[in-house]
Amino acid sequence: MRTDFAALAVRPIEEASYWLATRQKKSPPSLHHPDDCDIAVVGAGFTGLWTAHFIKALAPETRITILEQKQTGYGGTGRNAGMVSNCIDHNHQLAQKHFGQAQAARLAQIGLANIDELAAYATDCDFVRSGQLQMALNETHLEDNLQTMAAASQLGIDGYRCLDQAQTRQRLDSPLYKGSLYVPGGGIINPISLVDRLQTDLQAVGVNIREDTPVKSIQKTTGGARLILDNKQIDCKRVVLATDAYSHHLLPGLLHRFVPLYDYIIVSQPLLPEQKKQLGWQNKEGIMDGRTFFNYYRLLKDDRILWGTSDASYYGNRVDAAFDHSMRHYRELQESFDRHFPQIQTTFDYAWGGPIASTTRLTPFFGHQLDGRLLYALGYTGHGIGSTRVAGKILAHMALDAKSELLDLDLAKKKPMPYPPEPLRSLAIKIVTSSLRKVDAGHKPNLVLFMLDRLGIGFSS
Numbered sequence: 091m092r093t094d095f096a097a098l099a100v101r102p103i104e105e106a107s108y109w110l111a112t113r114q115k116k117s118p119p120s121l122h123h124p125d126d127c128d129i130a131v132v133g134a135g136f137t138g139l140w141t142a143h144f145i146k147a148l149a150p151e152t153r154i155t156i157l158e159q160k161q162t163g164y165g166g167t168g169r170n171a172g173m174v175s176n177c178i179d180h181n182h183q184l185a186q187k188h189f190g191q192a193q194a195a196r197l198a199q200i201g202l203a204n205i206d207e208l209a210a211y212a213t214d215c216d217f218v219r220s221g222q223l224q225m226a227l228n229e230t231h232l233e234d235n236l237q238t239m240a241a242a243s244q245l246g247i248d249g250y251r252c253l254d255q256a257q258t259r260q261r262l263d264s265p266l267y268k269g270s271l272y273v274p275g276g277g278i279i280n281p282i283s284l285v286d287r288l289q290t291d292l293q294a295v296g297v298n299i300r301e302d303t304p305v306k307s308i309q310k311t312t313g314g315a316r317l318i319l320d321n322k323q324i325d326c327k328r329v330v331l332a333t334d335a336y337s338h339h340l341l342p343g344l345l346h347r348f349v350p351l352y353d354y355i356i357v358s359q360p361l362l363p364e365q366k367k368q369l370g371w372q373n374k375e376g377i378m379d380g381r382t383f384f385n386y387y388r389l390l391k392d393d394r395i396l397w398g399t400s401d402a403s404y405y406g407n408r409v410d411a412a413f414d415h416s417m418r419h420y421r422e423l424q425e426s427f428d429r430h431f432p433q434i435q436t437t438f439d440y441a442w443g444g445p446i447a448s449t450t451r452l453t454p455f456f457g458h459q460l461d462g463r464l465l466y467a468l469g470y471t472g473h474g475i476g477s478t479r480v481a482g483k484i485l486a487h488m489a490l491d492a493k494s495e496l497l498d499l500d501l502a503k504k505k506p507m508p509y510p511p512e513p514l515r516s517l518a519i520k521i522v523t524s525s526l527r528k529v530d531a532g533h534k535p536n537l538v539l540f541m542l543d544r545l546g547i548g549f550s551s
């Protein structure tokens with residue numbers, strides 16, 4: 091069955107993203123105090139909303155104004171797959187490599203505690219703690235799964251379990267699966283319900299949220315900082331920049347630390363009862379496979395399959411609504427879906443893309459500018475649902491000059507290795523992408539990948 095993706099690809103993101111399109115109607119944000127404030131937050135995605143949440147928890151009297159260029163959840167936050175990873179550091183092996191054994195163990199514990207706290211908060215956001223299955227499509231992936239399980243065990247994390255082919259196909263049936271790794275702790279969530287929950291709670295404690303308000307620039311003043319808007323300005327003591335892949339629009343200097351990439355997703359029609367039976371998938375695990383450019387997928391509440399790809403596109407550092415659709419990706423997504431599930435005939439009702447910020451260590455970084463008046467965190471790669479919450483906690487402590495053990499983590503203190511500027515950047519991405527595609531096709535890593543690995547540089551979405 092063929093989908094008319096060309097018809098889907100003309101929709102604005104508010105209709106294209108399943109989450110934004112099916113969002114419950116919410117009342118427009120109300121304003122509680124003049125916009126001049128103690129702390130201004132730019133960007134109303136998870137990072138901005140969690141930062142405001144934790145600032146209010148630490149210092150309830152703080153006056154906060156959040157400024158969002160479009161609607162809350164307009165960025166990656168309203169466009170993701172809603173798969174909640176148990177890690178805040180991409181994966182345990184990378185954490186060991188970048189931060190050492192002791193800090194990797196600490197990060198693993200923080201990641202799990204973070205998901206527990208998130209689950210306790212997000213009680214009305216369809217959060218199912220189903221864990222994840224890392225599907226092995228070849229022998230190398232089976233070995234990788236064993237190594238991931240060993241790394242988790244070295245860090246004292248229990249519950250990882252390798253499943254053989256039959257056990258895997260019992261959980262979810264595809265002829266492509268050779269086996270899998272069950273990854274405990276995480277699950278699936280409705281991300282826009284979480285945004286709406288945060289927004290409602292923030293408004294209840296007096297936070298101003300201004301939508302359709304792009305910030306044009308940020309300046310230092312004697313007593314703090316000034317945000318320049320289209321037709322006015324806002325003065326504050328400190329600014330938190332929570333704009334992830336959009337951050338270079340306001341701070342071009344940050345661009346050497348990240349690459350903006352676009353990921354794409356399609357969503358099927360609701361499965362028929364006999365199709366559900368054919369698939370299995372009783373436990374609703376979030377699924378990924380072992381390739382660098384992997385598919386990620388999950389069931390939605392109304393029995394649709396959300397089917398995404400990490401085969402992200404780089405558009406020369408541009409982040410713009412012009413890239414919200416990609417016919418090439420939609421066609422490839424349909425093909426990969428058909429290969430995985432030949433038993434399921436369906437068409438797709440939603441298709442969209444969104445920007446992520448990738449760093450060389452695949453984890454976020456933190457910093458400040460304007461003599462400490464401007465703070466930022468970005469670079470969650472494709473794993474931001476859990477890690478934005480921890481980032482919000484870190485930013486809140488930074489913004490209030492409050493003490494926290496989180497601020498001592500290398501993750502919070504150290505920056506990832508830089509990427510080269512253009513035109514070298516495009517060339518490097520092209521070479522690395524084509525090398526990684528060969529590995530996904532079953533070849534051994536080439537010299538380029540070997541060297542990058544030695545330097546601890548990753549490339550993924």
Ligand SMILES: Cc1cc2nc3c(=O)[nH]c(=O)nc-3n(C[C@H](O)[C@H](O)[C@H](O)COP(=O)(O)OP(=O)(O)OC[C@H]3O[C@@H](n4cnc5c(N)ncnc54)[C@H](O)[C@@H]3O)c2cc1C
Nearest residue numbers: 133135136137159165166167170171173305444473474475
């Ligand atoms: C297709 C896709 C799939 C993904 N899947 C997953 C997943 O399954 N699991 C997972 O953990 N993570 C996933 N992610 C990543 C995750 O969504 C992000 O890491 C996370 O949402 C980042 O949140 P954020 O608040 O930092 O940034 P965003 O959500 O991008 O928010 C930034 C906000 O800043 C606003 N803004 C930008 N510039 C300005 C300005 N000048 N003035 C005012 N406002 C401005 C934007 O409009 C935007 O709303 C996915 C991302 C994408 C795109």
